Amino acid sequence: xxxxxxxxxxxxxxxxxxxxxxxxxxxxxxxxxxxxxxxxxxxxxxxxxxxxxxxxxxxxxxxxxxxxxxxxxxxxxxxxxxxxxxxxxxxxxxxxxxxxxxxxxxxxxxxxxxxxxxxxxxxxxxxxxxxxxxxxxxxxxxxxxxxxxxxxxxxxxxxxxxxxxxxxxxxxxxxxxxxxxxxxxxxxxxxxxxxxxxxxxxxxxxxxxxxxxxxxxxxxxxxxxxxxxxxxxxxxxxxxxxxxxxxxxxxxxxxxxxxxxxxxxxxxxxxxxxxxxxxxxxxxxxxxxxxxxxxxxxxxxxxxxxxxxxxxxxxxxxxxxxxxxxxxxxxxxxxxxxxxxxxxxxxxxxxxxxxxxxxxxxxxxxxxxxxxxxxxxxxxxxxxxxxxxxxxxxxxxxxxxxxxxxxxxxxxxxxxxxxxxxxxxxx
Ligand SMILES: [Zn+2]
Numbered sequence: 520x521x522x523x524x525x526x527x528x529x530x531x532x533x534x535x536x537x538x539x540x541x542x543x544x545x546x547x548x549x550x551x552x553x554x555x556x557x558x559x560x561x562x563x564x565x566x567x568x569x570x571x572x573x574x575x576x577x578x579x580x581x582x583x584x585x586x587x588x589x590x591x592x593x594x595x596x597x598x599x600x601x602x603x604x605x606x607x608x609x610x611x612x613x614x615x616x617x618x619x620x621x622x623x624x625x626x627x628x629x630x631x632x633x634x635x636x637x638x639x640x641x642x643x644x645x646x647x648x649x650x651x652x653x654x655x656x657x658x659x660x661x662x663x664x665x666x667x668x669x670x671x672x673x674x675x676x677x678x679x680x681x682x683x684x685x686x687x688x689x690x691x692x693x694x695x696x697x698x699x700x701x702x703x704x705x706x707x708x709x710x711x712x713x714x715x716x717x718x719x720x721x722x723x724x725x726x727x728x729x730x731x732x733x734x735x736x737x738x739x740x741x742x743x744x745x746x747x748x749x750x751x752x753x754x755x756x757x758x759x760x761x762x763x764x765x766x767x768x769x770x771x772x773x774x775x776x777x778x779x780x781x782x783x784x785x786x787x788x789x790x791x792x793x794x795x796x797x798x799x800x801x802x803x804x805x806x807x808x809x810x811x812x813x814x815x816x817x818x819x820x821x822x823x824x825x826x827x828x829x830x831x832x833x834x835x836x837x838x839x840x841x842x843x844x845x846x847x848x849x850x851x852x853x854x855x856x857x858x859x860x861x862x863x864x865x866x867x868x869x870x871x872x873x874x875x876x877x878x879x880x881x882x883x884x885x886x887x888x889x890x891x892x893x894x895x896x897x898x899x900x901x902x903x904x905x906x907x908x909x910x911x912x913x914x915x916x917x918x919x920x921x922x923x924x925x926x927x928x929x930x931x932x933x934x935x936x937x938x939x940x941x942x943x944x945x946x
Contacts, residue, residue, distance in 0.1 A: 521564045522548050523555055524939050529568025529900065533575060533890035534873035544573050546896040549938040553892050568900055571933055574872045576608025576639075576897035577853065578888045580879045581673070581698070581752055581776060581824035583845070584610075584641070586632055587625070588617025593829040593917050595629075596636035598849075601827070601916035603943035605849040606899035606932040609640040609880065609887040613673040614651075621646035621657040626665045638942045639935075640897070642885065647672040647686045647697065653679055656686055663693045668883040671698035673752060674799075676734055678704055683737070687747035696748040696774075696882055701734035701759070702800065711840055713786040713801040721792065723839060726801050728756035735759040739766040742773050750882050751775040753826050755800040757810030764819040774882050776824040777811045779848055779855040780922065788922070792839040795922040798826070799844035812865065815874060822879035825852045829918030847916050851909050851923045853901060857930035861903065868903060896939035905931035 524546035532539045545555045545563075555563055584598035593601075602610050612629075614620035620629060626643060633641045645662030649655045651672045659670055670690045676699060677683045687697050707730045712718050714725025731754070738749045739762060754760060754775045763775050780798060785805055789796045796802060814820035828845030835842050848855070856875065860866040866874075877888030887897060908927050911919040935943040 521562055523559045523563035524566065524896065524936070525555060525560060525563040526566045526568050526573055526898070526900070529571050529573035531573045531890065532869050532872055534869045535877045535889045536891055538890070539869055544890065544898070546939040549896055551890050551892055551894050551896050566900070566934065571900050571902050572868060574899045574901070575876045575888050575890050576899045576935060576937065577606045577875045578609045578877070578880045578885065579607050579825050579827070579849065580611040580822065580883050582610045582612055582827040582849065583615065583829065584612050585829060586616060587628060591917070592831055594636070595632045595641060597915060597917045598827070599637040599639045599641055601849045601914065602639050603935045604915045604932065605851065606853050606901060606935055607639060607849060608897035608899065608935060608937045609642070609885060611642045611644060611668060611883055613671060614644050614646045615674040619646050619651050620644070621649050621651070623658070623661045623665045626662055626667065630666060639937050640887065642668045642883065644669045644671050644698065646670065647677060647690070648682065651675045653677040653682060656689055659689050659693055659695065663695060667695070668885060669696045669698050671700070673698060673700045676700050676702040676704065680737060684741055684745065687741055687749060688745050691745060691747040696750050698750045698752050699734065699738055700752050701731045701738065703730045703733045706730035711797060712789060713803045715786060715804060717786040717789065721789065728758055728803065731756045731800055732758045732762065735762050739771055739773055743771045746772065748772045748774070753778045753781065753800060753824070754811065754820060755781045755803050755807060757807045760810040760814040760819055764814070767819060774821045775814070775819065776822050776879070777815060777820050778824060778826050779852045780846060782808055782811050782859050783855050784922065794835045794837070794839055794842035795846060795920055795924070797839060797842050797844055798846050812860065816866070821882060823852070823856055823874045824879060825849055829916055830920045832919060835920045845920070847918050847921045850914060850916065851921070851928060853932060854928035854930040855923065857903055858928055862929055896936055898936040899932060900934040901930060901932045903930050905929070907931045
């Protein structure tokens, strides 16, 4: 393969540098460069991007790749290929593997798999508490030395406020952000969907917004008290958006993410007890969807993250109450977001790309999400207007628990490059 790459005639959009113009993008030895000499151009691999958008590779700070422990659902090889197919070049994995990532030994094992199998940049997180039990702090210092970029007990929210206070203080000593799955467990026992008219109609146990809001409020208070950078994962409630907006106005260092499914679907999408619409937190109402969109627009919410959570068909093919929470989304996230935010004329392409690249990267201090000169040539090339039908047979993911299956979306990834190397090309 050539050491030079010449991407021609695309609409190059690099939000952090406020670049948006038809032109060429050059890569030399894995890095973005200003130009290539005539001799280098002659040797370069050429990609014709006429009619396509050339953007920084997408960044997702919230994915589950299930390795070790549940590699029948996903592993680092398949998860990273799914990411590449969705235009992602950098992801951050959650530590709720089996065993959970609460010690340097397990992290080393994961790092070895990443080294061996990942086709995109895969970063790790460490547990906030040992065994994700919410009782004793994990060895954050050791985990940081071994390379984690954040601490989180994603999936199981720490309920004890004193433990949470010490955990966020401890993480802050190592300059790590804390990512929290905001859920008051006492309010969600047995709950499987949003508490409202639809849950009453379906006869399913409801999950009130308050379960999220109370923990978001707790985290804001702890962030103000300790100075810790606390990030709220998959915000789903309009009230949580309001809490974050007020906290940010006061300069409290909290951040938040929204997921494509919470922006696109509502609780009625569950239809006839379809388990592909069962996730944690649950799909809520149009009022909440609107608040998420407003929050992304005014900067209350910082970025979009998929919470890509693979499950096997046998697990999801059961009664609604019994099915596990979670869906996959890496391979169609860009198209979903283009549909809800860009094709509705509410966001520009540059705004959408910012939410899916450097803004998430900044939360975890990742050097990613830009086409700056000298940056790694991590690139996503897509057609914002191409329609395609989501086909599970084409998934690179090992799992198919995806509510977009069968839907026609507008916006298709054509190619993905990591460090100048092609890791995905639509054929
Ligand atoms: Zn979560």
